[in-house]
Amino acid sequence: MWEYAPAPESRDIANLKPNYRMFVDGQFVEGGGEPLKTVNPGTEEVLAEVSTASTADVDKAVKAARRAYDRVWGRMPGAERAKYIFRIARLIQERARELAVLESLDNGKPIKESRDVDVPTAAAHFFYHAGWADKLAYAGLGPDPRPLGVAGQVIPWNFPLLMAAWKIAPALACGNTVVLKPAETTPLTALVLAEIIQQADLPPGVVNILPGAGDVGAAVVNHPDVNKVAFTGSTEVGKIIQRQLAGANKKITLELGGKAANIVFDDAPLDQAVEGIVNGIFFNQGHVCCAGSRLLVQESVADELLEKLRVRVSTLRVGDPLDKNTDIGAINSREQLAKIHELTASGEAEGAERWTSACPLPDKGFYFAPTVFSNVSQAMRIAREEIFGPVLSVLTFRTPDEAVAKANNTPYGLSAGIWTEKGSRILWAAQKMRAGVVWANTFNRFDPTAPFGGYQESGFGREGGRTGLEAYLDV
């Protein structure tokens, strides 16, 4: 009876250009690779053509990064480096609206998330790491930590700008230079970040950004003159990288997939647990490696919680990513949408009970209505495999030990959530979780001061915080 009128953010703010070029040695240049077309997943229209790197371009970029490292950045006093990084942070804030709209166009995430989460957190990462640049000797990593050299970085499509910030900020703060490859489907904000880096007057070659597909990523990480490899993406590709780099003298950090559990005990604050579960799996269309894709709920409150959850999920608004009232935007690509359909079909075939919100979906674009599977068992694919979409699998448990056993029963180990009003139970359960990040009575909160990373097939190494600096230092 009360329909919210459309409240779209203007797409003009994105300053979208028909062509984007790669950024090498301080200049935007044509790449030698086949240009790619990046698509708006909300409408399926082509947004822009982006030039991609060839193997020769990768070599050129690594050489530029090496030069910049040897001649300027590696020997620059930390306090001087910090000035550049602070400048990048401030410029991100100045161009926040432009970046947010562009991110939503290219990625499909709702504008309220790119505006309130992605862009501010990206700026926060630069601010935070800028502060470390002249204090590395006091980071508890030894008296004189040295930079590693050239960092080759490959990032995913789920948080294009934010992942670039997670990678570039600590690398620069620690005195390394960077060759970064953004994801094939979401290269645009990284290239605007390159403009910002140019605006901030960073010495040429300190940061190089090379769009392209997996082959460019492979060329970057395998380049013999790259000293450090940082990858965020699928476990499958992470394994390939680790295999290829075995024996090479490169420091590696991998941040891979996850199948996190949200554990709700019977004494949990139920209404807020519902919020946390919703935020855990429906934030960013579920395209979050640390998404709370499994819900483990104590049997005594399962019915009540599920009823509340369905009511709440029914209020989620799916649609135009640029509408300020959209809660769930578009799935990033046709391929990803197909994968979600395939896995949800397997859930039904294996006997789980499917409930999907009756929300209307736009006619064009890649959309998937929020879905909750109940009566899920550990043996089903939807309980074991990463879906990377707005799909929640609900399992129940009877005792705390059973909850812990089920939560840990996964090859992954990136994050976990614990919901209870009892402090001692939070501490007990957190100790038992094999997960890099454990949230208590909240979920999906990111802060540059908190280290982030996984166990087992979720990867190794930490990003953020004091611990995260170690990945970019010779200590």
Added chain:
Amino acid sequence: MAATSTAPSLPPALADAVRDDASLRRFLHGLPGVDQVGVEQRAAGLGTRSIKKAAKLWAIDTAISMVDLTTLEGADTPGKVRSLAAKARRPDPERPEVPKVAAVCVYPDMVATAVQELQGTGINVASVATAFPSGRSSLKVKLEDTAFAVDAGATEIDMVIDRGAFLSGRYGQVFDEIVQVKHACGDAHLKVILETGELATYDNVRRASWLALLAGGDFIKTSTGKVTPAATLPVTHVMLQAVRDWRTQTGQLRGVKPAGGIRATKDAIKYLVAVHEVAGPEWLTPDLFRFGASTLLNDLLMQRRTQLEGHYSGPDYVTVD
């Protein structure tokens, strides 16, 4: 806790909760807790909804029709109440299509004047009662206070709970008082003011909400307006969740009234969004949601004109009372 024969009829599970003092205590303490960080985050998140154009105009008119136009001053006079009643009847004299407000809210001794002024308009006369705002008097006085207002023609009674009794854990006493005041109300609707600013925690707000609903309150209301903080969005979220849970358990619809501190249209719309998405669209009616306010009405009127005329006119173009 007196075995009150006047206690409202409840479904079996809830009837057990009010059997005696100990049961009531167990029930209220057995309600799920409220996580402060979580509820405040949710309230702030919903506060970013962007309500534009037709949706905004609808919200403004709906908010006007939900206002309990209030004057609760020692300096109130029949003249003041008469002009408030005139405002209630025609909030914007130049625009007869503007809806009238839901009620005029006054002290008991002003009820007769308000009733006279509002006869035949369909606007309710609400009266605060029960030793408002502190509630510090005997039950006898509170009941007489209520009866006085009802006899004078009040159709709605805004009572205050005994916060002292609540905070010291004497839930049965608070319950009995509400039951008896409800009885004294007769046909008048009862709004139970929790004074959430004095209850301090969200857990207490949830318990007091359930206590008032169990005792038969038709509305639960945040505040008297005499204590800071008065109404806040997260507190209203907790109360909206309570009436929603109440409906799930009993099938009955009960109302919520935030009061005090809501002065701007922008804020009123945030409350309506919360009503819409936390309780549900059924609650978007003056029968189930009210704003206890005085200055809010003029801002709603100014924003209404802005929406229709495309420019802001300023406070001199709406009547001060």
